[in-house]
Amino acid sequence: MNLIDTGNELPLMESFYTLQGEGFHKGLAAFFIRIGGCDIGCHWCDVKESWDPKIHPSTNIDEIVNKAKSHSKVAVITGGEPLMWPMGPLTKKLQDSGISTHLETSGAYPLSGRWNWICLSPKKNKLPNKEFYKFADELKIIVYNKSDFSFAKLQSKKVKKECKLFLQPEWSVRKKISPLIVDFILKNPEWRASLQTHKYLDIP
Ligand code: SF4
Numbered sequence: 001m002n003l004i005d006t007g008n009e010l011p012l013m014e015s016f017y018t019l020q021g022e023g024f025h026k027g028l029a030a031f032f033i034r035i036g037g038c039d040i041g042c043h044w045c046d047v048k049e050s051w052d053p054k055i056h057p058s059t060n061i062d063e064i065v066n067k068a069k070s071h072s073k074v075a076v077i078t079g080g081e082p083l084m085w086p087m088g089p090l091t092k093k094l095q096d097s098g099i100s101t102h103l104e105t106s107g108a109y110p111l112s113g114r115w116n117w118i119c120l121s122p123k124k125n126k127l128p129n130k131e132f133y134k135f136a137d138e139l140k141i142i143v144y145n146k147s148d149f150s151f152a153k154l155q156s157k158k159v160k161k162e163c164k165l166f167l168q169p170e171w172s173v174r175k176k177i178s179p180l181i182v183d184f185i186l187k188n189p190e191w192r193a194s195l196q197t198h199k200y201l202d203i204p
Contacts, residue, residue, distance in 0.1 A: 004085070007085055007086030008060065009058045009059060010035050010059060010061060011059070012056055012064060013034040015031065016032050018204045019201070021201070022194050023166050023194050024138045024164050024166070025102065029072055029074070032076045033078070034050060036052070036079070037056075037080045037085065038084070039081070042142075065094055065099075068094060074102060075094050076104060077101065077113075081108065082105060083103075083110065087103075091113035102117040106120075106121060107127075108129065111129075111132060118138070119136070119139075120138065120140070122151075133158040134159075134160055136163050137164065138166065139164070140168055141166070145177075149184055152191070165192065167193060178195075
């Protein structure tokens, strides 16, 4: 078994200190850890470079944690789809260093790791494991077309009562979709709007 199978090394695409742009923790300074590898295949994906894990260097998690420690008390682990890899070792080391662990996931793979916050963003191409919904602190649905509103409603029935509900326009269609999101939330006020504020701020 090599180190990547144990989660002691991970295919790291990039890491950077910035503001969380989306969802419940919007505006929070955090260290982002983007793990390579994703087989969900969303046609509108804005990080297609993340899909092939082989092009991202296998990186020791100590190196990742040391860099995170020098920047922030919050780490956002995103991808790609981070749960294609065992997240236990990385998240334990981050938490042992006093860093809160936030996950961004499609939920299509079994949960591993220790998390302070889980943002579940289900994709129609490959739905979350049904056991996953109870772990979500936040449900974030990307809205690309009108059918995503009924998808959002169906997905929201599966999460726990306290889970925060967000609708986020897909960036390339934001001008067309944002007014529809506003109308939907006025009629369904349990939802909130999430905008990709990092893109408006022109930060990573
Ligand atoms: Fe891209 Fe995320 Fe969809 Fe994977 S799940 S294809 S990383 S948007």
